[in-house]
Amino acid sequence: MNDYKRALNDVAGDMKASEQRLKNKLLHQKSPKRKKPFFLIPVSITALFMMLMASWFMTEVKVNTKQASSSIEENGILFDFYIAKEQLPFGESGNYKEVGFSNYLQALGVLELAKKYELTYNDEEYKEQFDQYSQYSDPENMGQQILEKANISQKQFDEQLFPMLIEISIYREKLKAVWFEKFPVMNDMSVGAYTVQQAELYMEQHFAREIELFQQKHQIAPSVIYGNMPITGVVAAVNDNVFYFIENMSAQELATLSEEQIFNQPEDKLASWMMNGKEVPVQVGDYIKLKYYGPNILDDKNEQAISINEDIKVLLPNERASEIQEVTFAEDARQQMEDLLQNKAWEDRIFTSIYNKPKYIVHTNDTSYTIWENNRKQFIVMPFGQSNVWVMYHRSSEKLKALIEENVTK
Amino acid sequence: MELEQIIEEYSNHLLRLAYFYTKNQAAAEDVVQDVLIKFYQSNYEERGQVKAYLTTMTINKSKDYLKSWAYKKIQLQTKWWMKTSDPDHVVQQEERSKIGAAILKLPLKYREPIILYYYEELPIQRVAELLELSENTVKTQLRRAREQLRPTLEGEWEVLNHE
Structure with missing residues (x-):
């Protein structure tokens, strides 16, 4: 089974309950309710009523706007809620604990960021958020089922959990306003993803040890964060807090492109406007390394959505671009290089990690090549204008290196 | 081929396939239910391609669902x-x-x-x-x-x- 198929099977989870319902419907003309035994329906109606009453009451008598504590250990009820929310639809299979914990950390991160930015809210804002919540339909009483699964009583829900969820929701919205205020260039599609990323990062940076201990205690596997592998490339344009990034491109190659070409890269080449949240000074032509959080916000209709990234590091400023050794091959050297390139593996670039600045640029009469050296001393070669790379074997890399050095000295 | 046999053999696969399109378990069940009913009523002549036939029907039905009002309504009903x-x-x-x-x-x-x-x-x-x-x-x-x-x-x- 290929890895994509396995991943899709994992995400679909156990389909036995669906299969059984299908059988019942088609063979026995039965259509059992998806989850809920009938005797719980009155309970959930009562619960919904109580939830509304309790929360209205709290709103009317001036809700306490003190922020919830964001300590990882102290918010057990919130943790139980997020775990149950993941566990309920899919049972014990899959990584519901990891996903639930990740959502829990995000929520705590939102509270922490709210403290950092000294955000507060008033009763009116609480009521407004509550009104929004109360409008959502819940025909299958999933909310009630989650509470039961998490062993959270109605009283706990009314007095602790629900106010906390509303508070988190208010702060999420307020943080979005902070980002819009802080960054001249921001859009609706990116602002939510940026909030999530910042909340996660804050927790990781400030509570690493607590997170580790909590994960051990609750047997939660450490999470793998999207985009934790760095990529490198050139800054092709800068606009306030965003810059246009093209992966695996040098300043020299960038200089050969018209403005139209810069913004119309081949479909399979990573080129995108990127957030520069920490305002690392970058300029056009800089060769940089960053961590890319792409898939959350890339969109079918908006190909130039702003991508969230982190850890921007300038590997080679534009003014030092000439440190990449450039060499022009005459016909005989070109032929030798072509022979050496026969001994290479063609790699889709998504499976090839380049962490360093380019080492050489080789020009021949018809093509130019950017060449990197990886940690195994293998050359990674990419012709200008293309997106996929060739990874050369070690011995061929050494020979090409000698050929380049020889032609440089000529 | 009896309906029960078809369900036994193919429903799991079709449910997953419909789920990958609709991203909703209940919707996937509805899609596959419609597909199987339609298939059963169609007097399909066995040519050794039942799975391929059902797969195509499920893909088409799932895409119909994504265009439907039912789907758009669900999208609006956040809980x-x-x-x-x-x-x-x-x-x-x-x-x-x-x-x-x-x-x-x-x-x-x-x-x-x-x-x-x-x-x-x-x-x-x-x-x-x-x-x-x-x-x-x-x-x-x-x-x-x-x-x-x-x-x-x-x-x-x-x-x-x-x-």
Whole structure:
């Protein structure tokens, strides 16, 4: 089974309950309710009523706007809620604990960021958020089922959990306003993803040890964060807090492109406007390394959505671009290089990690090549204008290196 | 072939397939139920291609569902317990596999070639026929889909990295 198929099977989870319902419907003309035994329906109606009453009451008598504590250990009820929310639809299979914990950390991160930015809210804002919540339909009483699964009583829900969820929701919205205020260039599609990323990062940076201990205690596997592998490339344009990034491109190659070409890269080449949240000074032509959080916000209709990234590091400023050794091959050297390139593996670039600045640029009469050296001393070669790379074997890399050095000295 | 036998043999596969399109278990059940009823009423003549036939019906029905009002209505009916996660809460809920979840997050344009090529294991030519696209376009869409999955692939399948 290929890895994509396995991943899709994992995400679909156990389909036995669906299969059984299908059988019942088609063979026995039965259509059992998806989850809920009938005797719980009155309970959930009562619960919904109580939830509304309790929360209205709290709103009317001036809700306490003190922020919830964001300590990882102290918010057990919130943790139980997020775990149950993941566990309920899919049972014990899959990584519901990891996903639930990740959502829990995000929520705590939102509270922490709210403290950092000294955000507060008033009763009116609480009521407004509550009104929004109360409008959502819940025909299958999933909310009630989650509470039961998490062993959270109605009283706990009314007095602790629900106010906390509303508070988190208010702060999420307020943080979005902070980002819009802080960054001249921001859009609706990116602002939510940026909030999530910042909340996660804050927790990781400030509570690493607590997170580790909590994960051990609750047997939660450490999470793998999207985009934790760095990529490198050139800054092709800068606009306030965003810059246009093209992966695996040098300043020299960038200089050969018209403005139209810069913004119309081949479909399979990573080129995108990127957030520069920490305002690392970058300029056009800089060769940089960053961590890319792409898939959350890339969109079918908006190909130039702003991508969230982190850890921007300038590997080679534009003014030092000439440190990449450039060499022009005459016909005989070109032929030798072509022979050496026969001994290479063609790699889709998504499976090839380049962490360093380019080492050489080789020009021949018809093509130019950017060449990197990886940690195994293998050359990674990419012709200008293309997106996929060739990874050369070690011995061929050494020979090409000698050929380049020889032609440089000529 | 009896209905019971068809359900036994194919429903699991079809439910998963419909789920990859609709991203909703209940909707997947409705889609497969309609497909099986229609199939049973169609007096299908066995030519050894039942699975392929049902697969095509499920794909078409799932796409009809995505265009339907029922789907759009569900999209509007956010529930309070769903609103308590990040903006991708609907997909987050489905996230038992980072990569699987990332695939489900892809727009249909890129998700569909991945489903057909990798999950259904159809050759490019057949994917192109089903989607009424050229083979080159299918290849490009697969590349773009993998591109969008890149950060997740690298995080999860480090063994595939060259270094």
